[in-house]
Amino acid sequence: MSLDVDFRFQAPDARAPGAFAVPRDGRVPLTRPIVHVLDRRDPEVAAALGAVVLPRPERDLLAGIHHADRRAELTERRAALRLAVGAAIGLAPPLVPLERGPVGEPLVTGLGLHVSASSRGHRLAVGLWNRPIGVDVEAPIAEAALPRTRMHAREIAAVDAAAPAERAITAALVWAAKEAVWKAAVMPVSRDPRGFAAAVDALGQVTVADPDHPAVSGIARWLPELEGAVAVVVSI
Numbered sequence: 001m002s003l004d005v006d007f008r009f010q011a012p013d014a015r016a017p018g019a020f021a022v023p024r025d026g027r028v029p030l031t032r033p034i035v036h037v038l039d040r041r042d043p044e045v046a047a048a049l050g051a052v053v054l055p056r057p058e059r060d061l062l063a064g065i066h067h068a069d070r071r072a073e074l075t076e077r078r079a080a081l082r083l084a085v086g087a088a089i090g091l092a093p094p095l096v097p098l099e100r101g102p103v104g105e106p107l108v109t110g111l112g113l114h115v116s117a118s119s120r121g122h123r124l125a126v127g128l129w130n131r132p133i134g135v136d137v138e139a140p141i142a143e144a145a146l147p148r149t150r151m152h153a154r155e156i157a158a159v160d161a162a163a164p165a166e167r168a169i170t171a172a173l174v175w176a177a178k179e180a181v182w183k184a185a186v187m188p189v190s191r192d193p194r195g196f197a198a199a200v201d202a203l204g205q206v207t208v209a210d211p212d213h214p215a216v217s218g219i220a221r222w223l224p225e226l227e228g229a230v231a232v233v234v235s236i
């Protein structure tokens with residue numbers, strides 16, 4: 001059965017009271033993964049993200065990014081993550097206990113809540129779930145940009161099998177699925193990404209053949225208005 005995801009195409013509302021009463025064990029009672037898919041070109045999204053004040057250490061880190069567009073993208077990615085978690089549990093974004101784990105993964109400390117974030121230019125997505133989750137967004141990937149050296153042979157074959165006009169979108173879906181698997185499994189950089197194969201079927205269902213990791217479930221969608229692919233993968 002395909003993964004049931006609560007997709008939301010608007011910025012989380014910072015003023016919303018916490019939708020969930022967090023029980024004492026810290027487990028946020030979500031009934032399905034929430035994934036905000038945002039277009040940074042949308043003025044409402046830009047305003048909501050721009051209003052988030054990041055904690056000082058995060059601002060200092062981001063200030064070191066030389067390229068202004070990239071700095072803005074990564075700043076909005078952190079803002080979106082804080083806004084989404086804050087809106088879910090009723091905390092102001094700067095107070096969200098967000099840290100970075102050993103391989104760069106985002107961690108919400110003290111709550112049984114898993115999060116994931118991704119951006120590619122104007123495309124931005126953040127996901128929340130009470131089990132490990134990975135989200136990824138991708139732009140269409142042209143033939144010459146396909147990262148073949150980091151892909152499983154079956155993934156390359158799936159892209160090559162698509163009609164030429166569909167190939168860039170198929171590549172984006174497959175690569176988004178692969179990176180979402182990578183994030184849900186919190187793989188270390190030492191892992192060879194050619195060692196597992198992600199696949200996206202005609203209904204957008206993501207399956208993974210990975211001898212080294214427990215089962216995951218996921219979906220990948222092409223969103224024409226976003227001009228991008230989004231994939232969501234969770235541990236089961």
Ligand SMILES: CC(C)(COP(=O)(O)OP(=O)(O)OC[C@H]1O[C@@H](n2cnc3c(N)ncnc32)[C@H](O)[C@@H]1OP(=O)(O)O)[C@@H](O)C(=O)NCCC(=O)NCCS
Binds near residue numbers: 137178185186
């Ligand atoms: C983790 C990785 C997949 C992120 O992908 P990306 O295209 O660079 O960037 P995205 O915007 O999609 O995601 C970035 C976010 O992923 C999260 N992240 C980073 N490393 C992570 C990991 N190992 N596990 C889970 N999440 C991770 C962070 O939240 C980061 O955002 P932040 O720095 O603002 O907190 C990538 O950096 C990586 O590790 N690549 C090396 C391994 C590889 O080649 N994999 C091939 C694909 S399977």
